[in-house]
Amino acid sequence: MKTSIYYFTGTGNSLKIAKDLKQALPGARLIQICKQNMNIQADITSDKIGFVFPVYYRGLPHMVRDFIKNLKINSQTYFFAIANYGGYAAISFLQINELLKEKNTYLAAHFGIPMPGNMWFMYYPHPKKDFTDRTNLQREKTQEIAQQIKVKTEIKLAPLSTYEKEQNIYDAFVPDQMDADFWVQENCNGCGICAKICPAENIKMENSKPVWQHQCQYCLACIHWCPQESIEFKEDSLAKERYHNPAVQCFEVMPSNHII
Numbered sequence: 001m002k003t004s005i006y007y008f009t010g011t012g013n014s015l016k017i018a019k020d021l022k023q024a025l026p027g028a029r030l031i032q033i034c035k036q037n038m039n040i041q042a043d044i045t046s047d048k049i050g051f052v053f054p055v056y057y058r059g060l061p062h063m064v065r066d067f068i069k070n071l072k073i074n075s076q077t078y079f080f081a082i083a084n085y086g087g088y089a090a091i092s093f094l095q096i097n098e099l100l101k102e103k104n105t106y107l108a109a110h111f112g113i114p115m116p117g118n119m120w121f122m123y124y125p126h127p128k129k130d131f132t133d134r135t136n137l138q139r140e141k142t143q144e145i146a147q148q149i150k151v152k153t154e155i156k157l158a159p160l161s162t163y164e165k166e167q168n169i170y171d172a173f174v175p176d177q178m179d180a181d182f183w184v185q186e187n188c189n190g191c192g193i194c195a196k197i198c199p200a201e202n203i204k205m206e207n208s209k210p211v212w213q214h215q216c217q218y219c220l221a222c223i224h225w226c227p228q229e230s231i232e233f234k235e236d237s238l239a240k241e242r243y244h245n246p247a248v249q250c251f252e253v254m255p256s257n258h259i260i
């Protein structure tokens with residue numbers, strides 16, 4: 001009885017959920033969805049497969065969408081998904097269900113966990129208490145979800161009345177080139193953490209400074225994890241506090257620790 005939990009993360013919220021889930025489901029394995037693991041083409045041996053991810057522009061991060069699309073699976077497997085978000089899951093579960101339908105199966109259960117929104121420089125300052133409350137509640141919610149996964153609970157997906165509107169927002173999200181608006185302050189010390197933490201291998205170090213390669217997922221890991229807070233997005237992030245999940249450390253997010 002093997003459970004595989006595939007997660008994608010920028011600022012650690014999804015990783016924290018995935019780690020708590022692994023702890024609650026003995027024997028479960030964690031696999032990071034990142035460029036280095038995109039060569040995983042099949043999982044036909046797991047009894048349960050879960051996807052843990054942040055919602056981006058009302059839907060799935062592109063890398064999560066592409067990973068599921070490419071994955072050869074066994075249609076007898078129990079599939080579950082856990083979305084986390086600042087607002088709500090929107091079309092992300094329906095998107096997974098569609099991808100699974102193409103493989104003659106379906107999303108058996110879906111769960112949502114509100115977490116601190118990591119695009120917070122867009123709507124800064126965010127109430128800190130709300131962030132702390134969400135972070136504190138997450139562990140309890142994950143435990144409840146684990147109990148449901150253990151017994152393979154089925155949760156029917158409801159249609160979404162705002163589907164078309166959300167889909168349009170999702171379609172307008174083209175992350176590859178969004179890194180063109182990233183720039184680096186003078187205080188960058190060339191430590192290379194931004195390059196190591198990028199799940200898309202989108203940062204090359206040149207003359208001890210990051211250079212973005214325009215294959216961005218827009219996960220914001222580089223901005224939020226830079227220890228010098230040197231990376232900016234346009235003028236929007238200037239002098240604004242960064243965020244990462246308080247229970248996750250920088251090295252845990254680095255893909256090099258999770259290549260399988």
Ligand SMILES: Cc1cc2nc3c(=O)[nH]c(=O)nc-3n(C[C@H](O)[C@H](O)[C@H](O)COP(=O)(O)O)c2cc1C
Pocket residue numbers: 008009010011012013014015053054055056057058059084085086087088089115116117118119218219220245
């Ligand atoms: C590019 C981007 C788009 C986002 N879009 C949404 C959204 O449409 N709806 C929402 O509720 N949260 C949105 N968020 C917030 C994240 O889903 C949320 O902060 C999540 O917990 C981050 O997870 P992580 O720490 O694992 O990266 C967005 C974040 C990013 C970086």
Ligand code: SF4
Pocket residue numbers: 184187188189190191192193194195208209210225226227228229230231
């Ligand atoms: S993490 Fe920050 S300080 Fe380190 S190289 Fe990248 S931008 Fe510079």
Ligand code: SF4
Pocket residue numbers: 010179197198199200201202203212215216217218219220221222223
């Ligand atoms: S360049 Fe930055 S925002 Fe883009 S995928 Fe890499 S870590 Fe994420």
